[in-house]
Amino acid sequence: MICAGIDLGGTGIKAALVDERGRILRKKTIPTGARRHWKEIMRDMVELITDLVQAEGLQIQDIKGVGVGVPGTVNPERGELIYACNLPQCRNMPLREEMKNALHLPLFLDNDANVAALGESVFGAGGGQTRCSVMITLGTGVGGGVIINGRIFAGAYHGGTELGHLVIRAGGEPCGCGRRGCWETYSSATGLIRRARRAAEETPGSLLWRLCGGDLSRLDGKMVGDAADAGDPAAVSVMEEYVQDLAIGLGNIYNIFQPEVLILGGGVSARGEKLLEPLRQLLQPEIYGGDMSKVDIRIATLGNDAGVIGAACLVMQEQ
Ligand SMILES: [Zn+2]
Known part of the structure; x- marks a missing residue:
């Protein structure tokens, strides 16, 4: 199983393809341009995933879905970023809907501190x-x-x-x-x-x-x-x-x-x-x-x- 993980930060957008054992197959980071409108940031996120999938010799259908950690408050049920003080033009950003429209992939998101805790617990120090x-x-x-x-x-x-x-x-x-x-x-x-x-x-x-x-x-x-x-x-x-x-x-x-x-x-x-x-x-x-x-x-x-x-x-x- 291969999943895409994105760490959307105030400075950089980091994306990776990760296998079921938590190993990173390929990763790439680009600058966020934090003052941009969410549509531009979303377009870059879609492009990052497309690039990684191509570089790895895969098809989009080989990816189970996209997970995103964001530096702010979220509504995980709706798949929306509600507010992030470092991303002023990303209020109520509908990540799930946009990812479905662009790549037909399911998207799940949470706050970045929570996401890091999940990663460390499952595949890191938490064992x-x-x-x-x-x-x-x-x-x-x-x-x-x-x-x-x-x-x-x-x-x-x-x-x-x-x-x-x-x-x-x-x-x-x-x-x-x-x-x-x-x-x-x-x-x-x-x-x-x-x-x-x-x-x-x-x-x-x-x-x-x-x-x-x-x-x-x-x-x-x-x-x-x-x-x-x-x-x-x-x-x-x-x-x-x-x-x-x-x-x-x-x-x-x-x-x-x-x-x-x-x-x-x-x-x-x-x-x-x-x-x-x-x-x-x-x-x-x-x-x-x-x-x-x-x-x-x-x-x-x-x-x-x-x-x-x-x-x-x-x-x-x-x-
Ligand atoms: Zn305090």
């Missing part, structure tokens, strides 16, 4: 344990996706599981969503960098200054990790606070869902065991009952391909 798995992405924000019985769970009206917007500190840092103290403001890469900038300002001798060449606006998450690994006291303390808040948020998630697997993705997760080891220790007192024996935290393995592989999974689960 197919999809009775209940949760993926948390630590990037610009904190994204969340929940898989229950092999399918994306997003609440009654498909707008739920905004896990990054659980409040972990009442009256805390202001969040883009309008609330204060959201987990995202502390545990995103953005939150890590904000803390490190403050710490560097208070500590003129910190290694953080040297790593960013004396310009704190250039500080990134990797520099903070590198400074902490080198034993810089300011960076060590920033990283300890960061992991503590990460543990509080993950404890909340675990206590709600009790997932078989908890997958961490995004830039900060690249720290791997250096992140997981202190995290497991700080997580133990946050877990209801304190029993860590069933807590299985893993680092995502599909990287930037999670989107297209997860999108293809949306088609596979309908077969």
Whole structure:
């Protein structure tokens, strides 16, 4: 079985042909041109699939369907993208109807964080344990996706599981969503960098200054990790606070869902065991009952391909 997966992002449209074992046969990325009207973006998506199918020596009929991950809210029943702040001219974009008209292929879509969680759970770090798995992405924000019985769970009206917007500190840092103290403001890469900038300002001798060449606006998450690994006291303390808040948020998630697997993705997760080891220790007192024996935290393995592989999974689960 071959399915097409598309990761429609604000910067690029990435498409891939994926087989039933989650292997990418062929993939291609083109710029989105995010300010364009949805009809133009749709035309490019159709062309991408046609190109991939031809290059692979296949016919359109060999493709079971098209899955799409989008950076916004969706109506999966109608196959429509409702709203994406990065794609201003794609409001109420009727992807399913357009794909049916253009290539006579069924189309399924979902939010990109949910789709990545599906891909990682089925073919990535989750290793197919999809009775209940949760993926948390630590990037610009904190994204969340929940898989229950092999399918994306997003609440009654498909707008739920905004896990990054659980409040972990009442009256805390202001969040883009309008609330204060959201987990995202502390545990995103953005939150890590904000803390490190403050710490560097208070500590003129910190290694953080040297790593960013004396310009704190250039500080990134990797520099903070590198400074902490080198034993810089300011960076060590920033990283300890960061992991503590990460543990509080993950404890909340675990206590709600009790997932078989908890997958961490995004830039900060690249720290791997250096992140997981202190995290497991700080997580133990946050877990209801304190029993860590069933807590299985893993680092995502599909990287930037999670989107297209997860999108293809949306088609596979309908077969
Ligand atoms: Zn928020």
